[in-house]
Amino acid sequence: MNTVQIKDKCFVPFIKEADILKEVERVANEINRDLENAAPLFISVLNGSFMFTADLMRFLTIPSEVSFVKMASYSGTSSTGQVKELVGLNQSIEGRTVVIVEDIVDTGLTMKRMLETLEALKPKEIKIATLLVKPDKLKVDLKLDYIAMKIPNDFIVGYGLDYDGLGRNYRDIYTILK
Numbered sequence: 001m002n003t004v005q006i007k008d009k010c011f012v013p014f015i016k017e018a019d020i021l022k023e024v025e026r027v028a029n030e031i032n033r034d035l036e037n038a039a040p041l042f043i044s045v046l047n048g049s050f051m052f053t054a055d056l057m058r059f060l061t062i063p064s065e066v067s068f069v070k071m072a073s074y075s076g077t078s079s080t081g082q083v084k085e086l087v088g089l090n091q092s093i094e095g096r097t098v099v100i101v102e103d104i105v106d107t108g109l110t111m112k113r114m115l116e117t118l119e120a121l122k123p124k125e126i127k128i129a130t131l132l133v134k135p136d137k138l139k140v141d142l143k144l145d146y147i148a149m150k151i152p153n154d155f156i157v158g159y160g161l162d163y164d165g166l167g168r169n170y171r172d173i174y175t176i177l178k
């Protein structure tokens with residue numbers, strides 16, 4: 001088996017590039033159908049979603065724009081210590097159809113925070129497109145409009161996703177060897 005080693009962890013092949021692309025194309029077609037006349041603004045959440053965003057955009061045929069943002073952690077004064085803040089959005093989204101493009105929804109807390117921040121900017125509507133979701137780990141109630149793949153609870157890398165900064169370049173997705 002084609003295992004890869006990243007630092008202290010071993011990963012094994014999980015989802016092949018061709019299978020990923022099939023699902024990305026399906027999601028793009030759903031968006032092409034649903035948002036044909038909405039001229040959506042895609043907001044891609046870096047770093048993890050760069051590959052998904054690039055492939056998704058290539059399958060889109062409707063008029064649309066894309067912008068890249070980050071949820072940056074900083075040590076806030078809240079009791080939890082870590083607060084995430086949206087950085088990099090430098091255009092108005094007021095009255096627009098926005099599609100958040102995310103790599104993976106795990107607990108959903110990052111997405112929840114992102115939604116709250118964007119809702120305050122008065123868009124017409126916000127849709128969520130995620131490459132992956134780990135349904136068993138979801139802690140918050142989220143409406144995920146477009147999901148490419150649902151996966152079990154294990155840690156994965158590749159196709160944009162990292163372990164400690166590494167592994168984003170793999171074309172396939174790998175799962176941790178237990």
Ligand code: IMP
Binds near residue numbers: 156
């Ligand atoms: P959440 O706030 O728990 O939903 O976390 C979402 C973020 O955690 C994602 O955008 C990823 O950056 C990261 N993440 C969650 N699960 C994985 C994984 O299995 N591999 C790599 N990154 C992950």
